[in-house]
């Protein structure tokens with residue numbers, strides 16, 4: 001399948017590791033002109049494809065938006081991958097002002113700020129695609145440790161839907177991709193840690209994580225490459241009539257229709 005992404009100018013946030021790194025690799029393979037961002041540049045990534053920024057800050061988002069304009073003269077596709085959670089376990093009582101703000105700063109505001117800076121250019125050119133990476137946690141929150149993260153992803157999802165209604169008539173598609181558990185470097189490390197604590201092997205560690213999610217019918221997490229494949233498809237002209245909707249990639253984890 002030719003995804004027709006060659007020559008497209010693409011900004012990918014959170015492209016240093018995990019799913020974001022897989023998205024960067026795939027768009028580069030497809031011949032897109034990629035600019036990616038994180039706080040630390042992976043050594044294997046050429047400097048000209050990377051801009052260092054802390055996207056939890058207003059200044060960090062401005063730095064990235066300026067780099068997009070200066071280096072690519074605008075953007076055709078934005079893939080908002082950056083996100084995650086550093087909140088402690090312990091339910092609502094463990095979530096103070098700082099923890100709530102941090103989850104919103106990482107999972108909602110980078111998309112809001114970068115879209116606000118870069119959408120006018122897309123609207124002027126009459127086309128563009130924005131992909132927001134959400135999470136199944138937004139519909140399947142785990143109260144022990146993901147309440148703030150899940151709520152921030154829910155806010156991102158609602159923001160994305162509203163934006164799609166506003167800008168799709170002007171040629172800009174806005175789509176969400178909602179992963180379940182992805183077997184990233186961080187997930188591997190977590191499974192290994194849990195395995196060691198429980199005196200089992202890596203597969204045993206994975207089973208502990210899948211158990212916490214209520215099971216994964218497919219029996220395994222998604223790979224970063226599988227998530228990247230879905231993102232590349234929805235961002236491509238092949239998905240030209242898709243906007244305002246959310247694609248779940250979770251091996252069947254969400255237990256309802």
Ligand SMILES: NC(=O)c1ccc[n+]([C@@H]2O[C@H](COP(=O)([O-])OP(=O)(O)OC[C@H]3O[C@@H](n4cnc5c(N)ncnc54)[C@H](OP(=O)(O)O)[C@@H]3O)[C@@H](O)[C@H]2O)c1
Nearest residue numbers: 014016017018019038039040054055082083084135181182
């Ligand atoms: N992993 C999962 O199981 C899972 C499940 C559902 C949804 N998701 C979502 O999928 C997306 C990717 O997750 P992932 O697990 O693949 O991520 P990851 O492996 O933790 O990588 C996150 C990327 O974002 C960058 N980053 C982190 N904090 C940043 C900041 N303050 N400013 C700029 N860049 C920052 C990191 O690089 P630096 O540290 O160098 O900045 C890294 O490149 C996220 O939106 C996540 O919420 C993940």
